[in-house]
Amino acid sequence: MPAVAAPSTSPTTLDTPAGGAFTLIFTRLPALLRLTCGLVGAVVALSVRTPPVEPALLVPAVAALTAWSVWYAYRALRHGIGGLLVAGDVAATTAACLAIPVLVAPEVLPGEASWIAVLASTTVINTQATAPARWSVPAGLLVTGAYAVGAHAAGNPDEATAHAATLLVQTACAAAMTAIMRRRIGRADAAFGADQRLTREALIARTAREAERRQNRDLHDTVLATLTMVGLGAVAGPSAALRDRCAADLRTLAALADARSAPADGPVPLDERLRSVRARLPELPVAAELTPCAVPAPVAEALAESAYAALSNVARHASGATAALRLVRVDGTVVVEVADDGPGFDPAGVPAHRYGLRESVRGRMSTVGGRAVVSSRPGTGTRIRLEWPGGD
Helix, strand or coil, X not given: CCCXXXXXXXXXXXXXXXXXXXXXXXXXXXHHHHHHHHHHHHHHHHHCCCCCCCHHHHHHHHHHHHHHHHHHHHHHHHHCCCHHHHXXXXXXXXXXXXXXXXXXXXXXCHHXXXXXXXXXXXXXXXXXXXXXXXXXXXXXXXXXXXXXXXXXXXXXXXXXXXXXHHHHHHHHHHHHHHHHHHHHHHHHHHHHHHHHHHHXXXXXXXXXXXXXXXXXXXXXXXXXXXXXXXXXXXXXXXXXXXXXXXXXXXHHHHHHHHHHHCCCCCEEXXXXXXXXXXXXXXXXXXXXXXXXXXXXXXXXHHHHHHHHHHHHHHHHHXXXXXXXXXXXXXXXXXXXXEEECCCCCCHHHCCCCCCHHHHHXXXXXXCCCCEEEEEECCCCCEEEXXXXXXXX
């Protein structure tokens, strides 16, 4: 007979939470029901010992059934209800039902209220809840037949008929209810599994999109930025500065590749990362005010590369302008500011297809839980404020 799994937190249970809850409930309830029935039944059985009850048989029978009830509850609560436990319970109950003539006094047999009647009802209900229908229904019929035979042998055919009918109804109702619950629970777990698969697929797709966006940002801030300067005519003829910038772009891309292939653990000095950003733009005059500050490596990369993107915009679009780079902590928030005295622009008028501010600055900051605030208007220069709310 197949076993009912014990309560656990295994991956299978975590993948089927409704089934795990069903197993947990229908392990504990039968265990407590069997234990209660065994202890109360023992007291009731020993309280009425009028003939033809034989105390020499009643006492050891009650002791054995009580010990079995305790063992059943212990095994069920510790290890779950397996096939052997269910079979043993059915066998013990069947034997007790057949022994009704020597275990139950005639005056307490009628009315389906004897301790063996309660034992039989408990067994058929527990069996339907803890075993598949192909085993539990025949087991319920076996207990029903044994009770009818035992009650007839005790000289009470009315009790045999009445409680046999009750046992049949209990078997049918418990089996139907359990089957419906198992079917609904199976559907719930299937829906949960499908939702988990969709969530994992969405996460994988989002991760892939973020990797693509990160790659696009890096290309925009290095190679594409340099090519844009060339295309706008900012470099006329052979230029040592252009060669230096191209070499710096290659070093930056190589450094980014190395940083992503190596695990980042522990904080890194953000002020040093910003100084390296300043060094990557030798053609742009930058006044720097950098307070020593350590942040997690991904945050340092996001802040530094966002600052580089902002300074690159100054170099491309504000020829002759000067810039200022500032790093401070304000009320626990790490703040990096990039300001310039260039011609300025209208942030609301930037076309949607333009990649710089949208991804290289705002998008990059959002990946680490930060934000970027752009303040500018024509004729007043530009100030970009980068904030990460994780500084000590």
